[in-house]
Each structure stands twice: as C-alpha cells, then as structure tokens.
Amino acid sequence: MKKLTLIIALVALSAFAFQVVLAQATQLVTLEVKVVNKINISGPVSMTIDDVVPGGADLQPVSNNATSYNITHNGSATGKITAEINSPLPTGIKLELTLASTLGTSKGIQDISSATTAIDVVDGINQGKDATQMITYDFSATPEAGVFASTTKTVTLTVTD
C-alpha cells in the first residue's frame, strides 16, 4: 500500500514537473565574430628643440610621452603594430618612437625618421585589448643640421595580424 502511494505521488509530481507546452517557434541566430584590429591614438604631439646640452656643443634632445594608444585585436596571437612617417626628415634630424605594450612585446626605441615604409614597433600581440599604452617620441638634432623650421609630420600606427 505504501509503495502504491509512493508511485502515485511520484507520477503526480512528475506531471507537475513538466510544463504544458501550448505553442512553439524557432529562430536561427548566427553570431559571427570576424577579425577585429582596432587602434586609436591620442594626440597631437608637438616638440621643439631650443637648447643645448649643458657644457657641450650638442643640441638638447626632447622627449614626449603625453600620448597613448588603445588597441583591440582578436586575430592571431602574433599581431603587431607598425609605424611609418609620411615623409623622411632631413639628415641630422631624428625622430624615434617607442610604444609600450602589455598584450604584445615592444620593439623598444625605433627610428622612424625615414620610415616611409612601415616598421614594427610592437609584435607578438595576443588576442584581447591593450588600453592607454604610452607612446614616447624622442626628437633630436645635430648642430650640423642647422635650424629646422616648424614642420608637421604624420606618423601612422597600424595594428595587423
């Protein structure tokens, strides 16, 4: 008798456990994530050489680390950032670039004075994001280069797979 009661109770409970389906419809939703390589840079940057090394004949170089970059990258684990300048600087005028990185490996100080062809500044970038990474510009000139009038250069940073 107890077994019968138990069975009845279980059947009743299972009946309540399943909801009564009244109607049903289906929809296909495809979520596709393609390769994303996004970068943005703060700026602009302005640097002026107007001093000499104390006690020396060389001009005092200047540095600027006031700008930064952000990247989002979901491609390969070997992404990289390249840099190029729109036109070369004259002999004796040097512009160097250093990009910090936590997602990848910084290539350290890179001379972009005549880098009209892109050069790597960060490589080994993994999938993910890198935010507010410091950009450092070092600007130097030799006395032999003479006075260099104010010139605007465009430096392009590109993140790729």
Add this chain to the structure above:
Amino acid sequence: MSFRGFILLKGYQMRVQTMETTKIPKENGIFGLYLIARIAIFNGTITRAKMISFFSKRTIYLTVIALFLVLLPLTAFCQSQSRSHTVTVIVDPVSVIAVAPVAVNLDIPGGATAVVIAGQDEMRVTDQNSILRWGTNEDEGKVTISTSLTPQTFRLQVAVSNIQANPTGAGSIVTQFDVTDIDHDLITNIAKSSGHCNILYTGIALASAGIGTDSHTLTLTMVAQ
C-alpha cells in the same frame, strides 16, 4: 350581393335566382343583414322567401376581434415556416506563437550596428528587427526561450521591447538576459490576447576569445504559467 345556385330545402331542389341583402336601419338598435332570395322551385312556382338574420353590434365587434386574433397568427404561420436544430460550438484551447524573420545574423564587426572600441575587450552588436507574435485564449501563459547551442563561444543576450496586446494582457517583460540551453522566461503573465513585441538580440564577444561563429537555434515556447 347576389348569387345564383342550387339549394335543397325540405326535400325540394330549388334554384336560387337572386339573393339580395339590405342593411337594416341603425335606429332600430340592431345591425344586420336582411336577405331576400328569389327561389325558383323546379315545378315552376315562383316563391319569394325572406330570411332575416340579426346580429347585435357588440356581437359583430367581438366576432371581428376574435377573427383578428385567430387569423393573425394563423396568417403568420402560413406565410413563414420555422424549423430548428441544435448547433454546438466548441472552442478548444488555442495558442499560437510565431517569430520572424526565420534567421538573424549578428556580425562583429561586419554589421553596420557593430560597435568595437579600441582598447575594450568586449565587442557588441545588436539586432532588434525580430518580431514575436502570439495569440492565446488561455489565461496565465508565458513565453520562454532557450538555445540548442552549448557551450557558446560568445554571449547572446535577449530582451523584449514595444510589447503590445489586444485587448489587454500584454504580460510582463523580463530584463535582458543571456540565452542558454535552459528555458528562461521572456514574457510572463500573458492573458487571453493576441499581441506582438520586438525581440532585441545582443551579441557580445570578447576580443580575447578570438574569432568564430556561434549558430543558435532558438526555441520560443508558450507554456502555461
């Protein structure tokens, strides 16, 4: 009024040649007909017969009313026929649900609505072009949603907006949630109504999760609450 014909009277066959009626003057206190028939008996003897029938005014009125009452429904009965049979109407519980379009594509960053911000791991894309329609004559229903895909590489969230129902009973909207392989309430407290709403899908992908495709077959189910 006059007529001609044959009548039998006391065993004699007679031919009625004429019959006349005459109104009796009103001042006599009676109202009736005074019939005069000229009857020709076949043996050639012409006999003049008088038949007088008197009716009181009240009797005539009552007779007219009685005839009216009897004949009116009888007339109606004669003019139209009625037959009856039994018609049984049964309305079973009916619930329908439909969603359109059949397929939805959420692309990152291919879609125009995709939002990717450099420096953020999370990337989102939204679609709110899907419409869910339902109709039910049952009380206390709800719509649930689940996906066939497990595990998922990316997150798919769903929400409902612009819910409308006729006459009332649009139900309650559940706040945005991640779709899983377990049924989750999308709309609750649906009363007897027909209605529709927009479905908002949000695809969320982490850049750190790489690229790929998640294909969901979503099942929207209306169940008794």
